[in-house]
Amino acid sequence: MxxxxxxxxxxxxxxxxxxxxxxxxxxxGAGSPGGSSSASPSQSPASPAGNSGAPxxxxxxxxxxxxxxxxxxFARGKLDLVNYDVDFQNLLEDTFNITIDLYYVxxxxxxxAAFLLSGEVMDFYxxxxxxxxxxxxxxxxxxxxxxxxxxxxxxxxxxxCVKIAGSDxxxxxxxxxxxxxxxFTPPDTFIVPGSNMFIREDWIANVGAQPPKTLDDLHxxxxxxxxxxxxxxxxxxxxxxxxxxxxxxxxxxxxxxxAFNAWYxxxxxxxxxxxxxxxxxxxxxxxxxxxxxLIDPEFVTDDRNVGRQKFYDGVxxxxxxxxxxxxxxxxxxxxxxxxxxxxxxxxxxxxxxPQGKQGGPxxxxxxxxxxNYNVFGKNSTEEMQIRLLMIxxxxxxxxxxFYIRGYYGEEGVAWNWVDGVMTVTELYNEENSxxxxxxxxxxGAGPAFANAPMTRRFYELTTIKEDLAFYxxxxxxxxxxxxxxxxxxxxxxxxxxxxxxxLQTIQAAFLTECIIGTKDPVADWxxxxxxxxxxxxxxxxxxxxxxxxx
Numbered sequence: 001m002x003x004x005x006x007x008x009x010x011x012x013x014x015x016x017x018x019x020x021x022x023x024x025x026x027x028x029g030a031g032s033p034g035g036s037s038s039a040s041p042s043q044s045p046a047s048p049a050g051n052s053g054a055p056x057x058x059x060x061x062x063x064x065x066x067x068x069x070x071x072x073x074f075a076r077g078k079l080d081l082v083n084y085d086v087d088f089q090n091l092l093e094d095t096f097n098i099t100i101d102l103y104y105v106x107x108x109x110x111x112x113a114a115f116l117l118s119g120e121v122m123d124f125y126x127x128x129x130x131x132x133x134x135x136x137x138x139x140x141x142x143x144x145x146x147x148x149x150x151x152x153x154x155x156x157x158x159x160x161c162v163k164i165a166g167s168d169x170x171x172x173x174x175x176x177x178x179x180x181x182x183x184f185t186p187p188d189t190f191i192v193p194g195s196n197m198f199i200r201e202d203w204i205a206n207v208g209a210q211p212p213k214t215l216d217d218l219h220x221x222x223x224x225x226x227x228x229x230x231x232x233x234x235x236x237x238x239x240x241x242x243x244x245x246x247x248x249x250x251x252x253x254x255x256x257x258x259a260f261n262a263w264y265x266x267x268x269x270x271x272x273x274x275x276x277x278x279x280x281x282x283x284x285x286x287x288x289x290x291x292x293x294l295i296d297p298e299f300v301t302d303d304r305n306v307g308r309q310k311f312y313d314g315v316x317x318x319x320x321x322x323x324x325x326x327x328x329x330x331x332x333x334x335x336x337x338x339x340x341x342x343x344x345x346x347x348x349x350x351x352x353x354p355q356g357k358q359g360g361p362x363x364x365x366x367x368x369x370x371x372n373y374n375v376f377g378k379n380s381t382e383e384m385q386i387r388l389l390m391i392x393x394x395x396x397x398x399x400x401x402f403y404i405r406g407y408y409g410e411e412g413v414a415w416n417w418v419d420g421v422m423t424v425t426e427l428y429n430e431e432n433s434x435x436x437x438x439x440x441x442x443x444g445a446g447p448a449f450a451n452a453p454m455t456r457r458f459y460e461l462t463t464i465k466e467d468l469a470f471y472x473x474x475x476x477x478x479x480x481x482x483x484x485x486x487x488x489x490x491x492x493x494x495x496x497x498x499x500x501x502x503l504q505t506i507q508a509a510f511l512t513e514c515i516i517g518t519k520d521p522v523a524d525w526x527x528x529x530x531x532x533x534x535x536x537x538x539x540x541x542x543x544x545x546x547x548x549x550x
Contacts, residue, residue, distance in 0.1 A: 064387065065096060065097045065390075068097050068098070069099070069383070069384055070099045070101065071098055071099070071123045071387075071388070072103065072120075072121070072122045072377065072379075073101065073102050073103070074122040074126060074128075074377075075102060075103070075104050076126075076127060076128060088405060091405075092391075092406060096387060096390065096391050103115075103122060112132060112135075116135065116139065121141065122141075123377045123388075124377060124388050125183075125373070125374070125377065126374055127372045127373070127374065128372070128373050130368070130371060130373065133177050133182070133183075133373045133375055134177050134178070136177075136375065137182060138178060141377060141378050142177075142180075142182040142183075142375055142377060142378055143182065144182060145183060145376050145385050146181075147181060149382065149389070153389035153393060154184070154392055154393040155393070156393060156398055157184065157392060157393055158171070160186075160187045160455075161185070163187075163189075164189075165367055173490065174366060174367035175368075175373075183373055183374045183376055184373070185372055185373050186372060187367060189455050190458070190471075191362045191363070191480070192322070192324060192362075192474050193359055193361065193362055193474050193480045194247075194250060194322055194483065195247060195320050195322055195361065196323055196348050196350055196470075196478050197251050197319075197320050197348070197349055197350055198318065198319050198320070198334075198346040199211075199212075199317060199318045199346065199347045200230075200318070201344065201345040202344050203317040204221065204347060206231070207221070207225060208224070211349070213351070213352060214352045214353070215252070215255045215352065218351045219289065219294070222238075222239025222294040223239075223292070225317060226238065226239065226292075226293055230317055231314050231317075233314075238293075238295060238296040238315075239294040239318065240296065240317075240318040240320075241295070241296035241299045241307050242296075242307075243303050243304050243306055243307025243308075247304070247320070248299075248320040249286075249511075250360050251350040251478075252282065252286070254350055254357065254358055254361070254479060254481045255282075255350070255351045255352060255358060256278040256282045256355075256357060257355060257481060258273040258276060258278045259361045259484075260273065260483075260507070260511075261273065261274055261503065261504045262481075263485050263486060263487070263541070263544060269541070270541045270544040271541060272503065272541065274503070274506075274507040274537075275537065280521050280522070283514040284522065286514065287514050287517060287520075287521055290515045290517065296310070296315075299515075300516065308336075311333065312337060312340050322360075323473075323474045324467075326470045334466075348473055348474070348477075348478065349477070357481070358479030359478065359480040360478060360480060361480070362482060362483065363482070363483060363484060364483075364487065366488055368489070368490075374388075376388070400458070456475075485544075489549055493540065493543045493544055495539055495543045496543065499536045499540055500540070502536075503532060503536075503537055506531050510524075510528045510531075
């Protein structure tokens with residue numbers, strides 16, 4: 001068991017301390033702390049496998065764990081030289097009859113470039129981004145793997161990949177680089193919409209209203225806020241402000257079935273949402289609301305922090321934010337709001353639009369654009385690939401107890417089971433408060449090896465209840481619309497990379513001007529479209545059509 005770092009050659013003493021911390025997943029739902037020990041069945045929900053991580057024999061009857069293998073393993077993340085769990089490292093190696101020579105790189109492009117120049121050749125690369133994956137394949141540093149072997153030895157993981165892609169062939173294509181399949185990505189299947197509206201329940205009650213459901217309901221509530229006394233001080237209030245403009249307006253665009261500056265397939269052609277009638281219809285509504293005095297005019301200059309502060313100060317009764325950030329940090333909107341207004345609840349929703357559409361932005365389900373690939377190095381043999389697939393399947397997917405034991409650490413020290421949910425101990429809350437969070441990161445040995453799919457079951461087991469309530473409500477009740485590139489493609493659109501910034505700037509400017517009334521979303525529409533065409537929007541769309549998987 002060896003560790004190499006691109007930053008420095010660690011002394012032997014530090015190697016023992018720093019082995020496997022880091023590479024912690026950045027998903028807010030997976031941010032609990034580390035140590036060791038799996039939970040007993042009476043303390044925790046039963047794991048899917050119930051086998052404490054022990055992998056099964058191969059279907060052919062031979063034991064794929066018979067020979068001890070030495071594997072050069074690459075991991076990336078934030079190296080933690082203080083917290084680690086060497087006992088779990090030993091358990092992982094003994095369980096799968098493997099000896100791991102770990103090469104650890106902190107998560108930066110400079111260190112990645114230095115690694116490529118170092119000449120080191122790995123057998124397995126864990127959790128690397130798509131750009132790193134493509135770089136390795138371009139340098140001939142990877143070994144192809146059979147899709148059938150992946151299906152045989154990581155069936156649950158690959159089944160989720162196929163579910164997203166639609167077929168075996170599509171999954172293999174999307175996970176390939178430069179025309180060859182070198183590994184897989186653990187898919188995320190529990191996607192939390194990127195923004196929700198949160199309205200003060202006391203303000204709703206103070207103006208005698210019911211919680212809104214539709215866009216029209218929201219308009220009527222804003223009128224009551226303007227004309228009534230929502231805060232109890234005898235003054236009316238704006239319905240909302242739009243700091244961080246396009247983000248704050250996501251749920252309103254979602255009511256029209258689109259995301260801001262996204263690319264959709266309409267009929268047989270790729271179009272930008274900024275050219276669609278739905279975008280124009282949304283601008284007409286926003287213009288009307290502003291003219292009626294329902295929108296804080298300072299939205300033009302307010303940033304996200306100012307908008308949040310207005311919410312805390314009682315200037316605004318609504319905040320738009322990602323459910324991830326509501327509770328989990330010391331200065332998250334829900335945490336601060338509870339401190340300022342103890343006992344007051346928030347109504348979480350996204351409005352339903354005129355055509356029944358609703359939602360915050362989510363990425364289009366695709367394996368191609370994933371940021372966590374597990375790929376095999378050029379010296380990896382089929383036997384080694386099978387062993388590594390078994391580790392990924394059994395440790396990361398098929399036995400949550402084993403995964404939690406490795407990634408989050410020791411039960412009773414870093415966390416406890418409370419009503420079937422992993423809950424951080426006060427010790428780690430106190431320690432982690434120094435860096436502004438209520439949840440310590442995974443600090444066991446597992447982070448160097450952990451790249452589990454983000455399933456609902458994973459969140460249920462590893463997420464603090466206060467956070468999980470926001471996540472689950474968003475997924476189950478507030479809807480979603482696709483953001484970014486909402487179709488599958490195979491290739492690179494250089495025109496998009498070159499011109500998208502200008503296209504977004506044009507759309508944002510027109511959006512602001514239509515809201516405040518210096519431009520009219522109907523009378524000035526043709527001139528706006530002409531401006532987009534001059535900036536190359538048709539050429540970008542045509543390039544997308546060329547590489548779109550039809």
